[in-house]
Amino acid sequence: MGRKxxxxxxxxxxxxxxxxxxxxxxxxxxxxxLKSMSPDQxxxxxxxxxxxxxxxxxxxxxxxxxxxxxxxxxxxxxVVNADESEPGTFKDRYLMEFIPHLLIEGMITASFAxxxxxxxxxxxxxxxxxxxxxxQAIAEAKHNGWLGxxxxxxxxxxxxxxxxxxxxxxxxxxxxxxxxxxGKRGNPRIKPPFPAxxxxxxxxxxxxxxxxxxxxxxxxxxxxxxxxxxxxxxxxGTKLISACGNLNKPGVYEIDMTISVEEFIYSDEYCxxxxxxxxxxxxxxxxxxxxxxxxxxxxKTAKGETRYMNYESLADGGFATGSMMGSGGFIVMDxxxxxxxxxxxxARFYRHESCGQCSPCREGTGWMEKILLNLENxxxxxxxxxxxxxxQRKIEGNTxxxxxxxAAWPVAAAIRHFRDEFEWHxxxxxxxxxxxxxxxHYADPIHVPVG
Amino acid sequence: MNEVxxxxxxxxxxxxxxxxxxxxxxxxQEFGGWLSTETMDYVASVLQLKPIEVYEVATxxxxxxxKPVGRYMFEVCQTGPCMLNGxxxxxxxxxxxxxxxxxxxxxxxLFTLKTVECLGACGYAPMMQQGKHYREHLTREKIDSIxxxxxxxxxxxx
Numbered sequence: 065m066g067r068k069x070x071x072x073x074x075x076x077x078x079x080x081x082x083x084x085x086x087x088x089x090x091x092x093x094x095x096x097x098l099k100s101m102s103p104d105q106x107x108x109x110x111x112x113x114x115x116x117x118x119x120x121x122x123x124x125x126x127x128x129x130x131x132x133x134x135x136x137x138x139x140x141x142x143v144v145n146a147d148e149s150e151p152g153t154f155k156d157r158y159l160m161e162f163i164p165h166l167l168i169e170g171m172i173t174a175s176f177a178x179x180x181x182x183x184x185x186x187x188x189x190x191x192x193x194x195x196x197x198x199x200q201a202i203a204e205a206k207h208n209g210w211l212g213x214x215x216x217x218x219x220x221x222x223x224x225x226x227x228x229x230x231x232x233x234x235x236x237x238x239x240x241x242x243x244x245x246x247g248k249r250g251n252p253r254i255k256p257p258f259p260a261x262x263x264x265x266x267x268x269x270x271x272x273x274x275x276x277x278x279x280x281x282x283x284x285x286x287x288x289x290x291x292x293x294x295x296x297x298x299x300x301g302t303k304l305i306s307a308c309g310n311l312n313k314p315g316v317y318e319i320d321m322t323i324s325v326e327e328f329i330y331s332d333e334y335c336x337x338x339x340x341x342x343x344x345x346x347x348x349x350x351x352x353x354x355x356x357x358x359x360x361x362x363x364k365t366a367k368g369e370t371r372y373m374n375y376e377s378l379a380d381g382g383f384a385t386g387s388m389m390g391s392g393g394f395i396v397m398d399x400x401x402x403x404x405x406x407x408x409x410x411a412r413f414y415r416h417e418s419c420g421q422c423s424p425c426r427e428g429t430g431w432m433e434k435i436l437l438n439l440e441n442x443x444x445x446x447x448x449x450x451x452x453x454x455x456q457r458k459i460e461g462n463t464x465x466x467x468x469x470x471a472a473w474p475v476a477a478a479i480r481h482f483r484d485e486f487e488w489h490x491x492x493x494x495x496x497x498x499x500x501x502x503x504x505h506y507a508d509p510i511h512v513p514v515g
Numbered sequence: 516m517n518e519v520x521x522x523x524x525x526x527x528x529x530x531x532x533x534x535x536x537x538x539x540x541x542x543x544q545e546f547g548g549w550l551s552t553e554t555m556d557y558v559a560s561v562l563q564l565k566p567i568e569v570y571e572v573a574t575x576x577x578x579x580x581x582k583p584v585g586r587y588m589f590e591v592c593q594t595g596p597c598m599l600n601g602x603x604x605x606x607x608x609x610x611x612x613x614x615x616x617x618x619x620x621x622x623x624x625l626f627t628l629k630t631v632e633c634l635g636a637c638g639y640a641p642m643m644q645q646g647k648h649y650r651e652h653l654t655r656e657k658i659d660s661i662x663x664x665x666x667x668x669x670x671x672x673x
Contacts, residue, residue, distance in 0.1 A: 139527075151594045151633040182525070189540070189578045190634050192647040225525045230536050230576035233632070247535035247568075249575040265530055308596045308637035315638050352595055352633075393637065395596050409595045413632045416577075 066320040067294055069282040069302045070275070074162040080197065082204035085165040091210055093284035097173045098218040101284075106177035110280060112288030114300035119145055119236070119273030120351060120391040121466075122375055131260040132178055133268040141269040142180040144171060144277050145241055146187035146194075149233040151352035151413060152393025155304035156274035158316040160187075160194050164201040168224065170277040172210055173284055175222045178270055182223050185274075186241050189230040198226050233417035237465045238271035239263075240419065251419050252465035275304050295321040299374035303392055309347075310398035312336035321374035325349070326363050328373050329396065342398035345503050346482070349378055350390020352410050353470035355477030356403070357387050383477065399503035403485050404496075407478040408436035414471035422463040428455050429471050436475075439486060442493030449486050453479055519561060531562050535572055538562060539579060548588070549580035577631065585620040585627035587665040590644040593630045596637035605641045605653050606630060612662065625669055626662070 078084045085091075097106050111126030132140060144167065148156040160167055167185070175183045187195060202224050205211050213221045227245055229235050235244045239253035242264050263269025279301055283291045292300045299321040305328070308314045313336040319328065328334045329344065338344055344359040364371055366385035371377050375389045397406065415429035435452050438444045456472035463469070479486060484504060489496040519538055526533045538558055539550065546554045555569045562569075573579045589609060593602045606617065609628050613621055617630040636642040639651035650661055 148635050149633060152596055152637050154635045154637055154639075157635050188635065189536075189576070190644055223525075227533075228537060228540060230540065231578035231631075232576050244536065245533060246530070247532035247562075247572065249571055265527060306638060308640065309599045314640075348595075395599075395637070397599060401599055406595050406598065409593065409598045413594050416632050419575075 066318070066323065067302065068318045069291075069294070070159065070166065070278050070304065071163070071316070071318045074159075079163055080165075080201070082165060082201070082208060085163070086208075089285075090165050091169050091205075093281045094169055094172045094176075094210055095216065097176050097284055098216045098220060103177045103179060106173060106284060109283055109288035110177070113279075113283040113291040114288075114298060115276065115279050115283060115291070116298070116300075116375065117273055118275035118279070118303065118392070120150065120353070122389060125272065125276055128260070128272070129174075129178060129270060131258070132270055133261045134179065135268070139181065139267050140179050141264045141267055142171065142175050142178050142183040143238075143241065143245065143264060143269060143271045144183070144185045144274055145236060145238065145271050146185050146191070146274045147229055147233075147236040147241060148191075148274070148391075149188055149236050149417075150391045150393055151410065152308055152348060152395040153306050153351050153391040154308070155306040155316050155392055157191060157194065158306070159274055159278055159304065160191075160198060164194075164197050165205065166278045166281055167198070167274055168201050168205050168210075170280040171224055172205070172215070172222055174270075174272070174277050174280050175224075176218075176220050180270075181221045182225070184245060184264075185224065185226045186235070186245055187226060187228055188235075189228045192228070195226050195228055202226070232419075233413075234419045234465070234467055237467065240465065241271060242269065249419070251421050252467075254464055296372070296374055297376055299376060299389075303373075303389070305373065305392045305394050307335050307394040307396070309394075309396035310338055310342065310401065311396050312339050319373055321372070323373050324363075325371045325373055325378075328394075335396070338396070338398050340398075342400060343503055344396065345399045345401060346397045346403060348387070348393070348395040348474070349373075350388045351393035352395070352413065353466075353473055354388040354390040355383055355386070355473055356407075356481065357477075358481050361385050361481070362387075383473070384480075387477070400500055402440070402500040403478055403482040404436065404440050404489055405500075407474060408433065408440050410474045411436050411471070414467065418467060418471070422468065424459045424462040425468040425471060428459040428468075431455050432471070432475055439489045440496070442489060442496040444486075444490050444493075446487065446490050448490070449479060449483065523562075532564060532568070534562060535564065535569065536576070539569070539573060543579060548584045548586070549582060583620075586625050586669060587645065588627045588629060589661075590629045590631045590634075591617075592632070592634045592636065592640070592642055592644075594633040596633075597640040597642060600640035602641040605643070605658065608655050608658055612658065625665065 115125045116122040232250045234240045235250040240250040244250045259269040330337045347362045348356045365380045380386045411433040415433045420426040456475045459468045460472040485501045522534045523531045559566045559569045615628045620627040641653045642651040
């Protein structure tokens with residue numbers, strides 16, 4: 065049983081309420097930070113912890129904090145990114161729904177470190193009921209003296225507000241999120257300047273994911289060095305994984321990044337295998353944007369080594385034979401699923417979510433969607449597969465924000481690893497309408513345990 | 516109006532434009548579930564914005580409805596993970612039961628069907644949003660009971 069730092073108390077009865085959360089040791093990190101540490105010391109502990117951003121990019125959090133400009137007389141802001149919208153990802157929702165005070169506690173400590181007197185949670189508009197949960201937690205925290213003026217007599221003032229988005233994946237990109245928080249369309253900004261210098265209302269701003277900010281609590285309580293002892297290499301601490309697709313036990317799991325992918329999928333402690341005696345065909349291990357892998361390359365690297373659930377191991381082999389940890393959205397497909405159709409739904413998603421600023425993404429995502437729909441419906445040509453490859457290459461790297469790459473990668477990886485399934489849709493158009501291609505040869509080279 | 520003033524007070528002086536999305540949510544709820552040009556112009560006057568600043572935002576975000584909708588909206592997720600768990604069949608079953616395709620409203624004005632992209636409930640698929648809440652692990656039986664529940668609520672409030 066791996067160590068749990070975030071969700072250990074998530075199922076204590078009534079942990080959503082302040083009194084229970086406090087009895088369970090809640091808000092200790094705020095006491096420790098505000099009474100015995102300087103803001104720079106808090107940042108230093110976060111640096112030592114090796115914590116990497118849990119939203120998807122995996123950028124070192126302490127380093128991000130240390131980039132924050134601190135000009136005299138200019139307010140600074142902490143904005144928590146709760147716009148969780150990457151298909152396959154539902155971990156932040158779980159954390160906010162079950163243990164909201166953990167996020168509020170982490171925000172107060174982080175706001176102290178950054179000198180943010182007004183901090184925001186930007187939450188996707190669809191999570192409407194979670195807004196109520198968070199606002200109740202904020203009101204309780206304020207009532208008990210953890211928010212407001214001169215918190216714990218430290219001279220530090222802090223208020224937290226929840227801001228609802230209104231249905232736009234792009235607002236998970238930090239500069240689009242800031243635009244949205246300013247009451248505009250979610251069009252990403254050209255960087256530089258980075259938000260650390262010019263962010264919300266042109267003031268220095270740090271944008272961090274929900275899980276990242278929650279992890280600040282155990283880091284301050286136990287110390288950065290202790291936190292860094294959990295995990296392996298540069299994958300320190302614990303990571304929330306939201307597992308979905310064809311699994312016996314989909315859900316949110318906290319892992320310490322030392323377990324293998326095979327154990328995660330098949331052990332009863334985690335996902336409990338594939339339902340109905342079916343076989344594992346493919347998996348997108350880190351949210352819809354990261355490359356899909358066939359079963360053989362998922363469980364073992366190209367070198368034949370066991371693949372583990374951490375940043376380095378999931379990326380082993382680069383995009384040729386590896387993938388990414390991403391947001392931790394773990395999507396599993398069994399042998400009856402169609403990779404072409406699944407890729408089509410993702411292409412449709414990215415076309416729908418493209419903000420339209422950059423032509424390669426605005427036009428390219430629409431073309432990819434149409435071509436994939438034709439292929440799925442048995443109306444494609446062989447040359448369409450090469451055309452798809454060409455389009456994704458021309459989107460990648462040619463847009464202001466990473467949505468272009470995010471739209472290109474799933475298509476590229478699907479063609480790279482499942483080209484024969486695409487070709488089958490062209491050569492067997494009638495079959496393609498009636499049935500799916502099946503497992504093909506993808507899982508053959510290795511032993512796949514039955515769930 | 517107090518609620519709107521409360522929202523504006525979160526932001527620095529002169530940054531009331533930040534209240535736009537929260538206020539549009541309130542307006543949509545108050546004015547029949549959608550945003551007419553008149554409603555948007557009213558929001559513009561409250562926040563001291565030009566009407567175009569409101570239109571360009573309202574048209575960008577998919578939760579804002581720019582046409583009238585039924586009293587109950589079924590917003591069925593159809594992205595990858597939900598598709599793997601049969602969201603197509605849910606859309607089809609709603610069509611078979613209520614006779615509406617995505618984007619359509621029943622003649623009695625009670626139900627609108629909308630297909631949406633990932634709502635962050637992938638582990639509890641298939642699912643849909645209905646009002647403020649998520650309806651997860653959908654089955655035909657569950658759809659039947661949700662429809663009955665909505666009809667009963669509508670009958671009770673008429």
